Amino acid sequence: EAGVAQSPRYKIIEKRQSVAFWCNPISGHATLYWYQQILGQGPKLLIQFQNNGVVDDSQLPKDRFSAERLKGVDSTLKIQPAKLEDSAVYLCASSLAYEQYFGPGTRLTVT
Amino acid sequence: AQSVTQLDSQVPVFEEAPVELRCNYSSSVSVYLFWYVQYPNQGLQLLLKYLSGSTLVESINGFEAEFNKSQTSFHLRKPSVHISDTAEYFCAVFTGGGNKLTFGTGTQLKVEL
Numbered sequence: 001e002a003g004v005a006q007s008p009r010y011k012i013i014e015k016r017q018s019v020a021f022w023c024n025p026i027s028g029h030a031t032l033y034w035y036q037q038i039l040g041q042g043p044k045l046l047i048q049f050q051n052n053g054v055v056d057d058s059q060l061p062k063d064r065f066s067a068e069r070l071k072g073v074d075s076t077l078k079i080q081p082a083k084l085e086d087s088a089v090y091l092c093a094s095s096l097a098y099e100q101y102f103g104p105g106t107r108l109t110v111t
Numbered sequence: 112a113q114s115v116t117q118l119d120s121q122v123p124v125f126e127e128a129p130v131e132l133r134c135n136y137s138s139s140v141s142v143y144l145f146w147y148v149q150y151p152n153q154g155l156q157l158l159l160k161y162l163s164g165s166t167l168v169e170s171i172n173g174f175e176a177e178f179n180k181s182q183t184s185f186h187l188r189k190p191s192v193h194i195s196d197t198a199e200y201f202c203a204v205f206t207g208g209g210n211k212l213t214f215g216t217g218t219q220l221k222v223e224l
Contacts, residue, residue: 004154033211042115042201042214043155056211091154098143098162098205100212102154 002026004103006092012109018080021106025074025094031055032069033100034077035091043091049075082110113138113204117215125223126194132187132218134176134202143205144185145212146176150198158200161185172196197222 005024013019025032030051035043046065048056051072060067064083069075079086087110093100116135124130136142143162147155159170166178176187185202202215 006154040120040216042203042216044214045211048211093155099145099157099160102147102156104152104154107152 004092004094004101006090006103006106008106009104010107010109012111013082015084015110016081018078019082019108020076020078021090021092021108023075023077023092023103025092026101029094029096029101030072031095032075033093033095034067034075035093037089037091037105039088046077079108082108084110086110113142113206113213115202115204115213115215117202117218119218120216121219121221123221123223124192127191129190130188130192130196130220132200132202132220134185134187134215136183136185136202136204138183138204138206140206144176144178145203145205146170146174146185146187147201147203147214148198149201149217155201158187192220192222194222194224196220 007022032049034046036046037043046060047067049069052069067077089105089107091105092103114137118133145160146158148158149155159168161168161178169175174189199217199219201217203212205212
C-alpha cells in the first residue's frame with residue numbers, strides 16, 4: 001500500500017513570496033490533516049478535512065494560509081505572503097479512524 | 112482541552128542500556144494514546160498505540176509503553192537500545208470529542224556507542 005505522498009520535499013523562498021504544497025493521502029482515507037512542525041516543537045494541526053469538507057481550521061492563519069481538498073482526494077496548502085516565522089516542516093497525514101499516517105513532509109525555509 | 116507533556120527534551124544513553132521516555136497527558140475524557148518516532152528528514156511513523164484492553168502495549172522493535180490512568184501517564188521504555196533507535200519520539204493523545212491528535216513537544220533520544 002502506497003503511503004502519503006508530499007511534494008516538494010524542500011522549498012526555499014523569500015519573505016512575502018507565495019508557496020504551495022501538495023499532498024496525496026492513502027487511497028480510501030477520508031480524513032486528511034495538515035500540520036506545521038516548527039523546529040524543536042511537536043506538530044501543530046493547521047486544518048483537518050473530512051472528504052472535501054473542512055472539519056477544523058481553528059489554528060489556520062487565514063489571512064495568509066489557505067487549503068483545499070478538491071474531490072476529497074489530494075490537497076493543496078498555500079501560504080501567501082510568507083513570513084519568516086513560517087519556516088517549518090509541513091506535514092500531511094491521512095486516516096480512516098484514530099491512527100494517522102504521515103507523509104515525509106515539506107521543509108520550508110523563508111529568508 | 113487535552114494536553115501532552117514530555118518533560119525530557121533530550122535523553123542521551125549508551126547502546127544496550129535501558130531507556131524510559133516520559134509522557135503525561137491531561138484530559139477529562141477517555142483517550143487513545145500514541146507514540147510516534149521521527150527519524151531525521153522523515154515524517155512521523157507510528158511506534159505503538161493504546162486504544163483499549165491491556166494497559167501494556169508493545170512495538171515490533173522492542174519498545175513498550177504502559178497506560179497508567181491514575182497517573183495519566185504513557186511512558187515509553189526499551190530494555191536495551193540500539194544505535195538505530197536514535198530519533199525524536201513524540202507522544203500524542205486523541206480524544207473522540209475533539210477528533211484530533213495533540214502532540215507533545217518531543218524527546219530527542221541519542222544513543223551513543
